Amino acid sequence: MPELLDLLDIKNCIVTADAMSCQRAIAHKVREKGAEYVLSVKENQPNLLESIRDYFSAFTHDCRFEQTVEKNHGRIEKRKYFLETDLDWFEERVGWNGLHGIGAVCSRVEEKGQTRTETRYYITSLRDVSSFAYAVRGHWGIENNLHWCLDVAFGEDSSRARKDNSPLNLNVLRKTALPMLKNADLGRMGLKKKMFRAALSTDTLSFILNPQPLKK
Known part of the structure; x- marks a missing residue:
């Protein structure tokens, strides 16, 4: 900090x-x-x-x-x-x-x-x-x-991560991913739908990680 x-x-x-x-x-x-x-x-x-x-x-x-x-x-x-x-x-x-x-x-x-x-x-x-x-x-x-x-x-x-630094590491990753998902302009789409779409499409995943115009 x-x-x-x-x-x-x-x-x-x-x-x-x-x-x-x-x-x-x-x-x-x-x-x-x-x-x-x-x-x-x-x-x-x-x-x-x-x-x-x-x-x-x-x-x-x-x-x-x-x-x-x-x-x-x-x-x-x-x-x-x-x-x-x-x-x-x-x-x-x-x-x-x-x-x-x-x-x-x-x-x-x-x-x-x-x-x-x-x-x-x-x-x-x-x-x-x-x-x-x-x-x-x-x-x-x-x-x-x-x-x-x-x-x-x-x-x-509901996360079952308990060992060593895993809870803290996962918390940091979630808090890093959350604003990326919120800021990704994918139309009227909730966070879970954005995550699902990113899991199905590498283009969407790349757009969320590094915002660029989506391929048509």
Whole structure:
């Protein structure tokens, strides 16, 4: 990711990333490029996660928060976005360039008579809870849409690849193929139909990989 960030103009943007990219080098690169960051914290950063989770378990009621409610097709999702920017006590902030806040997002989903809850944790260079909430919502929107496409077109959820780096390698290949398929102008045709046509025709496959006028 640091190499990718070198290629992009992200000044004055907010960079959001999942837990795999929650790394000091990435936070440093984002700040170096003049941008803000919101990074998800999970088990790959155990000390960071434990400290943030313990804090919000004890002091959520003292934190600034913003709340949203979304209703879609019988599903109601309520989210509370908490942000704490007084981090003098937070020993794990050392080494994280521009870390100004820790955040928690508590979601409660009611659907088909059932209720489920989830809490996610973040570190961020942002100081404003509204900006933090906006960034997290934007990340989830992109993530959910991408995941839906990968599952529908490539059956990612049913993939049985588990050994070594195969899940990551296949995920990279799917995410590389997806924009190629979307950008291939083959008329009114869904992703699966494009894939099927590419399997039957080397001309179509070549067009998707390297867009050129199709042979007639």
